[in-house]
Amino acid sequence: MRRRRRDDARRSGPVLAGLGLLAAALAAELAWAGWSAPETRTRLEGERALVGALGLSDTALFTEARYTRHPSLADLNTPFQDHPGGFDHFPSASIVPVPALPESGRLWFAGEEEPS
Amino acid sequence: MTPWLRRQRALADYTLAALARRRGKNAALVAVYALVVFALASAMFFAAALRHETTQVLQDAPEITVQKILMGRQDLVPAATVEKIAGIRGVTRAEGRLWGYFYDRTNGANYTVMVPGDKAMEPPAGSVALGEGIPRARGFTWDGAPLFLSRFEGDLQKFEVVRTFTRASGLMTSDLVLMNGADFRAFFGIPEGLYTDVVARVRNPREVDTVVAKAGALMPEMRFVTRAAIQRSYQKLFSWREGLLAALIGAAVLAFVIFAAEKASGLSAEETREIGILKAVGWDTRDIIAMKLWEGALVSGGAFLIGTVAGFAHVFFFGGTLFAPVLKGWAVLYPEFDLAPQVDGVQLLSLALLTTLPYVAATLVPIWRTASADPDAVMR
Numbered sequence: 001m002r003r004r005r006r007d008d009a010r011r012s013g014p015v016l017a018g019l020g021l022l023a024a025a026l027a028a029e030l031a032w033a034g035w036s037a038p039e040t041r042t043r044l045e046g047e048r049a050l051v052g053a054l055g056l057s058d059t060a061l062f063t064e065a066r067y068t069r070h071p072s073l074a075d076l077n078t079p080f081q082d083h084p085g086g087f088d089h090f091p092s093a094s095i096v097p098v099p100a101l102p103e104s105g106r107l108w109f110a111g112e113e114e115p116s
Numbered sequence: 117m118t119p120w121l122r123r124q125r126a127l128a129d130y131t132l133a134a135l136a137r138r139r140g141k142n143a144a145l146v147a148v149y150a151l152v153v154f155a156l157a158s159a160m161f162f163a164a165a166l167r168h169e170t171t172q173v174l175q176d177a178p179e180i181t182v183q184k185i186l187m188g189r190q191d192l193v194p195a196a197t198v199e200k201i202a203g204i205r206g207v208t209r210a211e212g213r214l215w216g217y218f219y220d221r222t223n224g225a226n227y228t229v230m231v232p233g234d235k236a237m238e239p240p241a242g243s244v245a246l247g248e249g250i251p252r253a254r255g256f257t258w259d260g261a262p263l264f265l266s267r268f269e270g271d272l273q274k275f276e277v278v279r280t281f282t283r284a285s286g287l288m289t290s291d292l293v294l295m296n297g298a299d300f301r302a303f304f305g306i307p308e309g310l311y312t313d314v315v316a317r318v319r320n321p322r323e324v325d326t327v328v329a330k331a332g333a334l335m336p337e338m339r340f341v342t343r344a345a346i347q348r349s350y351q352k353l354f355s356w357r358e359g360l361l362a363a364l365i366g367a368a369v370l371a372f373v374i375f376a377a378e379k380a381s382g383l384s385a386e387e388t389r390e391i392g393i394l395k396a397v398g399w400d401t402r403d404i405i406a407m408k409l410w411e412g413a414l415v416s417g418g419a420f421l422i423g424t425v426a427g428f429a430h431v432f433f434f435g436g437t438l439f440a441p442v443l444k445g446w447a448v449l450y451p452e453f454d455l456a457p458q459v460d461g462v463q464l465l466s467l468a469l470l471t472t473l474p475y476v477a478a479t480l481v482p483i484w485r486t487a488s489a490d491p492d493a494v495m496r
Contacts, residue, residue: 011136012128015414022421029428033457040456044172047285052176055213055233055315057346059170060247060290063226064447066217069291070228071353072346073181073313075190091445099349 064090071099124410127403131410134390146419152372153423153471154430160467161431161459162439166287167354168458173288174347178233178315180328181341182210192310200335201316206327208319212311214300218293221266225253225448229293231300233315241296243276248283249290249449263293265303273303283452290451372471391486404487405480412476420472424464432457 050056058070067074068090135142182201184193193212202210215230227250232238239245244263254263263275281289301308318324328340391404399407430436432455444450 011132012125015132016128019414019418019421022418022425025425026421026428029425029432030459033432033459036457043284043454044169044456047169047288048173048176050281050285051173051288053232053234053237054230054289054292054294055178056288057174057177057181057341059166059287059350060228060249060292060449060451061166061287061443062445062447063228063249063291063449064445069217069226072341072349073183075183075185075188092443092447095443097352099345099352 062092062096064092068092068096071096074099124406127407127410128414131407131414134407135411135414142415146415146422148375149415149419149471149475150422150426152375153420153467154427155367155423156372156471157424157427157467158430158436158438160463161427161457162436162455163354164463165431165455165458167351169287169456170350170354171347174343174350177343177346179318179321179343180316180324182314182316182331183339183341184313185337185339190313192306192312193314195309195311197335197338198311198314201314201331204316204327204331204334206318206320206323206330208317210314210316213313213315214297214306215312216304218265218267220253223253223448225250226291227293227449228291229295229300229303231297232294237294238296239278239294241299242274243278243296244299245279245281245292245294246277247281247289247292247451248286249451250293251277251280252452253449267303275299283454286451286453290453291449372474388486391483395487401487405483408479408483409476412479413472416472416475420468423471424467428457428459431455 057072060069062068182193182197184191184197195212198210198212201207211233213231213233215228218227218229219225220227237245246263250263251261260277263277265273265275267273275295279294281292295303300306316327318327324342324344328342331338332340394404394407395401430438435452435455440450
């Protein structure tokens with residue numbers, strides 16, 4: 001009975017300490033992010049130089065299909081690349097969105113050809 | 117301790133005692149809530165880090181890539197076209213590139229085979245440089261194991277491995293097989309004078325659009341992809357509303373909405389009775405609201421901290437392993453890569469607001485309604 005009363009009396013102590021500990025862990029993680037920044041920068045510069053030297057244009061994140069491995073160079077203009085109305089054959093195609101497409105379906109005219 | 121602090125401490129004590137009375141239910145609540153925050157935080161950190169990494173690294177992607185389109189499909193580009201592109205005013209250099217895909221029949225993986233743009237990177241004849249994923253996919257057990265590629269039944273080509281890229285560049289190079297130009301032509305049977313596509317460099321980066329418009333008028337059968345378009349594609353892939361992130365957090369957000377709506381729809385009979393009793397023993401509405409604010413803050417603050425700390429660790433210490441099956445799909449190769457931690461204040465703040473505010477609001481609104489009513493009516 002007495003033990004229960006003591007529990008009730010200062011229940012917030014350990015809980016607040018736990019929250020403080022979690023906040024400290026978050027702060028430590030953020031500090032680590034800042035601390036590892038120079039190392040990260042060096043790695044990214046190396047990777048960037050490699051991209052330039054090899055002439056890479058896309059990430060190797062999805063290696064299932066042409067249009068997910070190289071979304072920026074995919075031949076999206078190919079008719080019937082998959083079967084019409086078919087569900088995506090490859091699961092990652094549901095994650096990779098359609099890259100920037102022409103804004104409208106209108107044909108583009110040079111200034112002097114613009115219909116009045 | 118000031119009286120105000122003492123009062124808050126007492127309220128926190130009371131709130132925790134009240135929460136402890138329904139220990140199992142509240143522990144489950146915090147666990148589910150923390151899981152939602154964890155999913156949301158992981159997806160946010162993962163996508164932000166990927167976006168940062170790709171935009172940084174793709175700054176050196178080819179300035180203009182030119183593809184030939186024939187009958188609606190990409191076709192090989194003849195050397196004469198490369199010269200024609202090089203002759204356009206404003207273009208400083210145009211080079212034909214050789215690259216393609218290879219489906220490995222032994223393990224079902226797809227490799228990207230290419231000849232490096234930089235001649236110094238080209239491996240000597242009969243050898244290749246590999247991305248980190250290929251030795252893994254092929255199960256190379258010793259350093260210096262050669263790579264055997266089989267294009268069709270009965271065919272076996274041997275390549276010495278002169279270099280393997282590390283996971284430091286895994287995101288970009290994981291599935292690459294770099295070959296010598298002559299080896300590439302022999303391996304795929306591409307005659308001299310034909311290329312996969314062309315990359316062009318422009319003297320003044322601000323002239324890219326003009327050069328593309330000019331070249332497009334000159335060669336209407338070609339398709340031009342600029343570096344800016346590549347970067348836009350990746351911004352879109354990892355943006356907040358689309359692609360990867362939407363797929364990852366869609367379910368989490370939906371779960372959270374259901375959860376908050378359920379909470380907001382009303383109080384349990386027990387909670388209502390508790391408020392009635394508190395009012396009857398002399399608590400005023402303000403005290404009850406303060407007590408419930410403590411409850412909301414403790415539950416949502418705790419869940420936010422647990423979820424965020426775990427999400428950060430998941431993405432940056434464990435490489436986002438839980439996302440791998442989602443991203444991998446049916447692919448055999450999935451890159452192992454390091455992600456640069458990219459967390460800013462705005463991101464954390466929006467995560468905190470997105471997860472804690474709706475919960476606190478959802479608990480406060482019904483309390484306000486009950487607490488301002490007559491205790492007699494509430495208890496009945």
